[in-house]
């Protein structure tokens with residue numbers, strides 16, 4: 001089966017690194033044009049340039065802080081001016097933030113909601129009308145396995161991610177009659193820049209390769225997932241091949257989660 005995304009434009013937040021970058025690369029390989037958004041200008045521009053030069057698709061980088069409503073408005077305006085349509089939105093920017101319940105301040109709760117939930121709410125509100133009018137749209141909310149199985153010590157992330165699942169279902173309900181399909185990917189542990197940062201922070205003497213191998217040992221498949229594996233699924237969901245899949249949250253976790 002050949003998956004084609006020719007003629008589509010995808011906007012991917014958190015697109016300069018990790019899973020966002022892998023999806024940008026995969027989508028462009030499948031023929032999509034891609035807009036990548038992140039806060040660090042040099043990195044997002046370099047990421048866009050690399051994907052454009054390796055695929056021949058139009059790929060542009062945008063500076064945006066998705067936790068900021070005005071920044072999202074500016075992002076949508078700029079991408080809409082540069083591309084004819086935004087057919088695909090990947091709400092991906094974020095990072096893991098969790099701790100003991102009493103230790104989390106109001107400000108930390110609010111930031112987590114702005115970064116992970118309100119960013120998806122605000123950006124989807126901007127792209128949804130045109131997707132519905134065009135009778136074609138795909139939205140993926142990148143969440144984590146805690147969304148289905150919140151655990152102690154996992155706030156605020158697990159709470160925000162569970163809300164992301166509810167948002168996914170609401171949007172899928174409102175998009176279905178307009179051929180706008182909305183799904184969530186609940187990520188387990190996948191190699192990305194997060195593990196590179198964890199390795200640096202550990203101060204350990206082992207190599208990054210050994211650090212990643214050790215991190216994978218306790219997982220069901222004995223290894224972390226690869227960003228490319230996650231990107232392949234996203235590519236399927238965002239192509240015509242995924243045309244009847246909506247309103248679901250798929251674990252991408254090598255059976256880490258006990259939840260189906």
Ligand SMILES: NC(=O)c1ccc[n+]([C@@H]2O[C@H](COP(=O)([O-])OP(=O)(O)OC[C@H]3O[C@@H](n4cnc5c(N)ncnc54)[C@H](OP(=O)(O)O)[C@@H]3O)[C@@H](O)[C@H]2O)c1
Nearest residue numbers: 014016017018019038039040065066094144189190192193
């Ligand atoms: N990898 C995993 O094992 C895993 C597990 C569960 C869930 N997830 C989720 O999957 C998503 C991608 O994770 P990843 O591992 O690929 O992360 P990553 O490698 O750390 O990359 C994060 C990306 O998001 C951008 N970003 C961070 N904060 C942002 C903000 N406020 N506004 C705009 N861009 C922002 C970063 O660029 P700048 O810093 O330059 O902005 C970067 O491009 C995240 O939502 C994460 O929570 C990942």
